[in-house]
Amino acid sequence: MNTLLIANRGEIALRVMRTAARLGWSTVAIHTDLDVDAPHVRAADRAVRVESYLDIDAVVAAARESGAGYVHPGYGFLSERAPFARALAEAGITLVGPSGDVMDAMGRKDAAREVAVAAGVPVVPSYSLDDDPATFDYPVLVKAAAGGGGKGMRVVHRIGDYAEALAAAQREARSSFGDDTMLVEKYVESGRHIEVQVMGDTHGTVLHFFERDCSTQRRHQKVLEEAPAPTITAAQQAAITASAVALAEQCGYTGAGTVEFLLDNASGEFYFLEMNTRLQVEHPVTEEVVRVASDQGRERVDLVELQLLVATGEPLPFGQDALTLEGHAIEARVYAEDSFNGFLPQAGVATHVAWPGEEGVRVDHALESGQEVSTSYDPMLGKVVAWGPDRESARNALVEALGRTEIAGLTTNTGFLRTLVASEEFRVEAIDTAWLDRNDVPAPDDTEARQLAAAALVPAGAAGPWQADGWRSGADPAPVRVEVGGELVDVPTQPAPGFVGVTSAAVEVVLRGQRFVFTRPDPFADAAAAAGDGTLLAPMPGTVLAVNVAEGQEVAEGETLGVMEAMKMELALTSPFAGTVTSVAPSVGDLVKLGAVLFVVEPASAG
Template sequence: MQLLYKTNAHIVHNNNRGEIACRVMKTAKKLGVKTVAVYSEADADSLHTELADEAYLIGAAPASESYLNKEKILEVIQKTGAQGVHPGYGFLSENAEFADFLESKGVTFIGPPGNAIRMMGSKSESKIIMENAKVPVVPGYHGKNQDVQFLKSKAGEIGYPVLIKAVKGGGGKGMRVVEKEEDFEMMLESSKREAIKSFGDDKVLVEKYITAPRHVEVQVFADKHGNAVYLFERDCSVQRRHQKILEEAPAPHLSKSVRQMLGEKAVAAAKAVGYVGAGTVEFIVDSKTQEFYFMEMNTRLQVEHPVTEMITGTDLVEWQLEVASGNRLPKLQKDLVANGHAFEARIYAENPENGFLPDVGKLKFLSVPKESEFIRVDTGVRLGDEISVYYDPMIAKLIVHGKDRTSAIRILNQALLNYRIFGLHTNINFLRSVLSSQNFIDGDIETGFITKNHDELFNKDIGSKFEYIAQSALVVLLNKMGKFDSTSVTKIKDANSPWYSQSYFRLGSPESRVNNVMELVLNDTHYNITIGVNESTPTEYFINVQPKDTKDQSGGQAQYTLDLLDVKVLPVKGTQKTQHNRIIGINILTAIAESETKLESDVILDGKHVSIFGKHGQIAMEIVDDTSSFRKDGASSDGSGLIVAPMSSKVVQIHVKPGQKVDVGTPLIVVEAMKMEHVIKSSKKGVVKSVAFSVGELVGQGDKLVDLEADQ
């Protein structure tokens, strides 16, 4: 983005898109600053192009051909007369050459000077600066020698486990934990490959992997007049794949003296490199001793900056525009006070049950919690938008504020319950699982939180699962039979006789049950559901749910009496390839005969999927048809040796060839989706029969990758 802070100035949102582009534009418009968006072919209809005053196409979907193309960005700047560029985060936001490039053209870069980015953006050089400043750093090798065997020897000296990190990395990209020596070279190659794609530099450092660290970062701000402040700290320890998903401010259970030392050291670090603008100094804090070590500095606005805004009552984007315009900081240290507690939950298109693999697809239904002084939603998407394979899968950031940590957790939990998405997998249920964990409630968190609490967080015995499956099946059946009107709000057709069409039923004695059988899939478990009606009492439903897997005891049988069935035809943007251009939303209130308790929920469905939303969050199921379904580990569900793509992606490396023997866990293929690499390993022991794709080819979810002849 772009700007100089004065009325009617322009902003070019150059190397960014999505949520952060919309976030910056919001403040710019508030200040009367015009905005210019740039976009790739994949983002032609995106929300940030709609919100901008002007928008220009700069290239194809791959970032290297659009958001990383400096010359194309400069063309837009010259065409529009833009005075400055706001880089957001990611892409070119921490690229020193880009900052220098703009300055050489007389355009303001809304961020620190190129030299500060160069010094602090390099993980190795920044650690040397910190060592000279007597700030403790994590033991490791931060030098320039990138010889594979040399780095491997250094890892051995440090002692496993070690962490390989891209020197110019961020967001977990180019980062690999190596548990044992024999994995080092493969992990190093993967780290370098990901780093060159994301940052254009494959240099890495190797350091000791601290087993129980907290990730605590300090927001700093400096102007061109020698003023620098810290706006307190954030805890970002709840992570998956080394990427944050839940952040909070202030960090829980830190002593007053440690908080002050963290802030002062962060400011000292910024001043040491002549820093200007917004930055974040990240520390590893020992979860037991509260000793801290400098980790890195992010020379940009952070994704989680809203929690700092919530507790300080500031607008950090406005601060950026003030500083870029040559003005002094709006507040000095003595003026800054932290009030209450704030959380940010990152809502991703991903499947936590499938190793947090990203998902792609349309947002067929989208309902967000109502914003207020306590709840804020930062997003770059709307109903009908597509989450694509090309960019980060974040849908939105849900930010809340409470008077204390306990109340903030309560507000966030309820807001997540009211956040409803249909059309692809999300991590909303998982985030609620984190919030309900006693360890999280107690503030007992560190970067291994998800792994250490895995069994609790991934407990598949969802409360009222049986009732939800039964209700969903009933709605699917009634919809298939044409029981719902197409008006916007209506009752079920002929409510006194729900069996409007008799084509699905056998006629019998008045007391007989008429049965229908269907199959739904929940969390990889297939359920057979039998639905019957007592013909003498047509509002009574007899529903039996039984898992196909006999080890699963979650089935059961119950009698339902239908009290109310309201139907709402909800808006959804259809495509030319599908006949389902609307989704039926149903509010169903039922009485379970044996307990007489009430269970209220909403059901949304299309031709292939059904989701039910209730007090336990969303439960999404697949409506089984004649097509094959595949397990989350990439193996086919019929037990054969077929290995399939778990998501739409690009093949970047192939580890096997026909005739090669493999064991369980042998790496087969590496695919890339949304700038992250994923290693697909063999789930069986056997011999490779064939490999279906070559390096560089695109694959769709469910496409055959490798065919194995499994050992019997």
């Protein structure tokens, strides 16, 4: 029996384990102390503790200890680290992925660009860091040569912002990748992000599994993905997929990889962006629409199964002509974040979790009721994927599925996703890569949620003959009203379906994916005044990256007092007015909780 160690956690670890188990492989999970009872640990045949998912030596040792001959890296963590690939090779363990040399060639944007040029693949026009910024044709994009995921990237619209944007991108790149080498390229203001799924074996064959459109993104972070791409022509599809195969062949690629392109809406030209040398988060949409001809008919592909097949040295079992497309699929990434409040990361215990389960909807997740969500790892909680015979049916199915997704205890972006998928802009395919950076998605109205909360509070009152029932002599019944979040709300006779949780302090409602929390009046609460405007509280749980001021220091309105980070987001904490800093609570590196007092500023007029 082959033994596979999954060097990852969460939903991707579970997804890999499902295929491995179906194929008869034994599975090994790794975990930190935070994940000792996580779903992926319970699902594996064996589990090994490590200090960190990023510790190469510890992960290789875990593979040795468990007798694993293969390691699947998932995505993130060590999945694109060439030293990890080489360490496994030296230990005689097979990485389910490309070699360290290929990772070096394609994992860096500058080196990958050279491979693309050699393969005859079009690349984005670029500038040298030695060039005079005054000669650039703005806007330009400065981005880290190492890594990805939107880290170390800044769009610069005018020369006056270039130096600051470059410094910020370099600082972020150093923190994220340990490498601040930067590229400067033409920035396409209206474009579509098109990527091609490729798979290569050790016998020289490279196949493509068609394309995905990942244009719905915010600050270079993907939000929705779909397959096939809805706006490209047949000629563009043929050219882009052929370019992806040529690039993979040029670098001798093996395993699953994704070649990413930017399609300029103005010119129709496409440019190579980068290659991800791993399985992508959005691979399910490809699996849902690609069919392979077999003796049993046309079957869905399983990209993880093909990864494992290639890793064992077997050739891909079919050719390009056997692959076709059927229907349309759209994926939504569910994150622990408050999308209608600055996209601030969230943490806490998921007190209630219910995922949709109807036919045509696939959910890859590792979140269950009672599970704690911390800021230590990526904020993605799961992926909801809907398939339909055409794009509109898939879109409608996803709207319904997101509306039935219920996560309480912490705020997620599910309601935001549902609103976005239901929007006219997404329906007519008008959302490009910068749309979410230019436009706001309207927050759902809370009227129905308040009514649902009111209906839940009625049974909490005293029962019996004195309970209000709205009866009035000679008139229509008076409405029964309940205070919800400081407002009197008429109790509906038939409230909308949704989840309601009631405590002595608040009523929590999850309606059509969106979480609402309404405070309840507490007659015993101390009526002490809230913190003044000069008190800056932590708007999210996270890590303090910088403390820029000291007690007694004079500051101007808007001056940055400190910077904190959580779940891939940096947030500057600025002074609300000119004045004097009277308290500095945190130090650099501190882990702070939501609502913790960080700084206090006394206004200048007070003295």
